[in-house]
Amino acid sequence: MVVNVTLLQAQNVRKLYGGFCALDDVTLSINDGEHVSIIGPNGAGKTTLVNVLTGLVRPTAGNVTFKGHNVVNLGAVRLARLQLVNIFPQLSVGETIAVAAISHLRHGERFFSSTARNRPVWEIVERVAAIFGFSGKLDQPAKILSQGDKKLLDVASAFALSPEIILLDEPTSGVSTADKSTIMRVLVQAARQMGIKAIIQIEHDMDIVFGYSNRIIAVHNGRILADGSPASIRARADVMATIVGRQRDHA
Amino acid sequence: MTTSTAPIAARTATTATSKRALALPALLFLLIFIFPFVAGPHYVILMFSAMGYAIALLGLNLLFGYTGLLSLGHAMFLAIGAYTAGYMTSTRITNFELILLVAVAIGATVAVPIGLLCIRYVKIYFAMLALAFSMLLYSFLFKFYHLTGGDEGIRIKVPSLTAWDLSGLDTLSVLTGPLYYYVFALLVLLTALMRCLTSSSLGLQLRAIRENQQKAEYLGVNVKRYRLVAFVIAAVYGVLGGVIIAIPVGLADPSIAYWVQSGNLIFMLLLGGYTNFLGPLLGAVVFIFFQDQLMSFTEYWRLTFGVILVMIVVFFPNGLMGAIDRRGWWST
Numbered sequence: 001m002v003v004n005v006t007l008l009q010a011q012n013v014r015k016l017y018g019g020f021c022a023l024d025d026v027t028l029s030i031n032d033g034e035h036v037s038i039i040g041p042n043g044a045g046k047t048t049l050v051n052v053l054t055g056l057v058r059p060t061a062g063n064v065t066f067k068g069h070n071v072v073n074l075g076a077v078r079l080a081r082l083q084l085v086n087i088f089p090q091l092s093v094g095e096t097i098a099v100a101a102i103s104h105l106r107h108g109e110r111f112f113s114s115t116a117r118n119r120p121v122w123e124i125v126e127r128v129a130a131i132f133g134f135s136g137k138l139d140q141p142a143k144i145l146s147q148g149d150k151k152l153l154d155v156a157s158a159f160a161l162s163p164e165i166i167l168l169d170e171p172t173s174g175v176s177t178a179d180k181s182t183i184m185r186v187l188v189q190a191a192r193q194m195g196i197k198a199i200i201q202i203e204h205d206m207d208i209v210f211g212y213s214n215r216i217i218a219v220h221n222g223r224i225l226a227d228g229s230p231a232s233i234r235a236r237a238d239v240m241a242t243i244v245g246r247q248r249d250h251a
Numbered sequence: 252m253t254t255s256t257a258p259i260a261a262r263t264a265t266t267a268t269s270k271r272a273l274a275l276p277a278l279l280f281l282l283i284f285i286f287p288f289v290a291g292p293h294y295v296i297l298m299f300s301a302m303g304y305a306i307a308l309l310g311l312n313l314l315f316g317y318t319g320l321l322s323l324g325h326a327m328f329l330a331i332g333a334y335t336a337g338y339m340t341s342t343r344i345t346n347f348e349l350i351l352l353v354a355v356a357i358g359a360t361v362a363v364p365i366g367l368l369c370i371r372y373v374k375i376y377f378a379m380l381a382l383a384f385s386m387l388l389y390s391f392l393f394k395f396y397h398l399t400g401g402d403e404g405i406r407i408k409v410p411s412l413t414a415w416d417l418s419g420l421d422t423l424s425v426l427t428g429p430l431y432y433y434v435f436a437l438l439v440l441l442t443a444l445m446r447c448l449t450s451s452s453l454g455l456q457l458r459a460i461r462e463n464q465q466k467a468e469y470l471g472v473n474v475k476r477y478r479l480v481a482f483v484i485a486a487v488y489g490v491l492g493g494v495i496i497a498i499p500v501g502l503a504d505p506s507i508a509y510w511v512q513s514g515n516l517i518f519m520l521l522l523g524g525y526t527n528f529l530g531p532l533l534g535a536v537v538f539i540f541f542q543d544q545l546m547s548f549t550e551y552w553r554l555t556f557g558v559i560l561v562m563i564v565v566f567f568p569n570g571l572m573g574a575i576d577r578r579g580w581w582s583t
Contacts (some may be wrong), residue, residue, distance in 0.1 A: 019451030048335075060277055066345065086463060086465065086466045086469070087462075087463065087466065088458070088459050088462035088463050088466060089457075089462055089463075089469075090458070090461075090462055091458060091459060091462055095455055095459075096459075097453060097460075098455060099456065099459045099467065099470050099472060100470040100471065101471055102452045102455065102456065104471070106471070107311070107452050108452050108453075108456060108477075109452070110451055110452050111447075111448055111451045111452070111453045112447055112448070112451060113451055113452075114447075114450045114451060115450060115451055115452050115454070115455050118449065119453070121452075154466075157466075158470070161470065161471060169341060
């Protein structure tokens with residue numbers, strides 16, 4: 001992956017909810033090849049930041065651009081975002097991935113042709129399923145999958161959009177330690193195989209943050225407290241005390 | 252990357268297009284087709300109405316079974332169909348095809364603005380808003396006597412067919428003969444069309460919306476757009492059903508827009524099984540005949556229906572079709 005080509009840029013972003021300032025003068029850029037972890041205590045503004053970066057929430061001031069275009073006007077096809085375990089319980093694994101593949105191929109308006117016979121859609125489904133280990137489970141309803149597989153399916157469906165950047169809101173929360181490393185390993189591998197240019201993830205688990213990211217952004221009270229490599233963040237005693245220490249206290 | 256056709260073939264084999272799965276609707280349609288040969292005129296007329304309800308329910312189930320939006324006001328579209336037939340036949344425009352086309356045009360035109368407002372809401376809010384619109388129409392039909400005939404309604408003459416000369420035939424012969432088979436052909440056509448729609452990307456996206464709206468949005472599904480599409484298609488099926496239901500009655504009156512009518516439609520869906528594509532067809536047929544028989548036995552038929560509804564919800568949550576189609580070939 002080529003580093004230092006700016007994909008996503010936020011400039012002087014401010015987000016107010018009534019009188020509460022969730023984000024205050026945030027400026028950052030996400031570059032090609034980066035795996036960015038956003039860390040911070042609860043209520044720091046991490047989710048608001050991801051929402052603003054994906055265009056899901058409009059900033060009160062400032063702007064966010066993806067390759068020079070305002071993110072508000074971009075669809076999920078360019079920036080995929082996912083959250084906790086978020087599945088379609090009654091849909092099969094194959095159908096779940098197919099929903100994303102249809103969006104990616106812009107086949108949503110094909111009202112008179114059978115989805116089951118839509119070869120391009122099922123080629124994407126098979127490719128993504130193979131990467132995520134779902135090849136033998138395409139007809140299984142999503143609701144009967146294990147918690148770890150549900151999480152993986154959630155990630156897989158977002159990958160089927162073939163986005164350039166993927167934003168993950170705590171992709172490993174609520175799963176066992178063993179599943180966490182499986183999910184992260186598969187996720188990073190899939191990103192490489194599918195040519196995803198950057199990963200941004202909100203994460204509380206510091207082992208994952210320091211084990212997988214090549215850049216960490218620490219957020220506190222709606223502001224960026226620190227932004228740098230894992231080594232440089234580890235060297236910042238104030239950040240470690242404010243964010244990592246606080247999380248250990250909570251734990 | 253696997254590019255073989257095997258998994259695609261495996262996928263299609265599990266869908267309802269397999270030959271064994273087709274036996275279910277084929278049997279149902281065969282029963283309806285041969286019905287005029289084996290049953291008396293009273294029952295054939297009942298089947299005529301059941302076909303009208305089945306068409307309306309196919310549309311309603313796109314909204315409820317596939318999209319997860321329960322409308323308590325779908326009767327408004329039946330009323331639009333019935334009154335269109337009433338107005339047109341009373342002005343001597345009796346061509347059935349033309350009546351259907353005008354009804355579809357009016358139904359779709361009315362459905363777009365109402366749908367735009369309703370699809371902003373889900374669950375009880377959607378249901379109540381649809382009910383409110385239906386009751387508004389009911390009040391209008393009831394109160395604006397000079398336009399709608401008030402509680403007396405508008406009489407509907409038996410329509411004529413472009414490709415079938417009906418002159419010389421009495422009303423009963425038309426309803427149990429040419430018009431019956433015309434409506435039957437329409438039912439088969441509209442069922443095939445609905446199957447086509449539900450098997451397409453529209454069907455999958457609607458099911459995704461039903462299952463998890465937020466996730467569907469994240470995956471790039473235009474939730475409001477497809478909800479509106481489902482609402483308008485349901486409305487079109489509703490008006491077509493309304494035209495057909497009103498013909499054997501010979502009258503379009505406000506009761507067709509009343510909330511009880513919408514309640515009956517929901518009952519039929521639950522009876523047949525809203526989780527099954529064929530549920531609306533079976534639900535309509537069973538409901539109409541069962542209601543007819545029950546009404547002739549007891550004046551407390553509504554009470555009996557209530558008990559049956561409770562039993563269906565408790566023992567057969569997927570309706571009669573869910574119990575018949577155990578392999579889920581036609582599951583929504």
